[in-house]
Amino acid sequence: MPKTYECSFCGREIPPGTGSIYVRRDGRILRFCSSKCRKSMIKLKRDPRKFKWCKAYKQRQR
Numbered sequence: 001m002p003k004t005y006e007c008s009f010c011g012r013e014i015p016p017g018t019g020s021i022y023v024r025r026d027g028r029i030l031r032f033c034s035s036k037c038r039k040s041m042i043k044l045k046r047d048p049r050k051f052k053w054c055k056a057y058k059q060r061q062r
Contacts, residue, residue, distance in 0.1 A: 009037035009048050011055025 002016035008030040020038060022030040032038040040046045048054040 005031045007031060007033040007037055009041045010051075010053060011048075 004016060005014045005019070006012070007014055007019070009032060012033050014031060014033045019031055019033050020035075022032065022038065022042060024030065030041070032041070040051075041048075048056040049060050051057055
């Protein structure tokens with residue numbers, strides 16, 4: 001069975017065959033479920049803890 005990954009920004013599950021992968025210069029692999037997540041993290045340098053639709057926001061509220 002294909003492996004499912006978690007989005008590096010929002011924390012949602014990424015179904016096999018979807019999403020995108022970004023490899024940093026240091027070798028760290030970032031996986032994204034959508035271009036919205038990719039742009040928010042890489043281009044806009046946003047913090048996922050500040051967005052209600054991210055898993056990190058919900059974990060912070062506890």
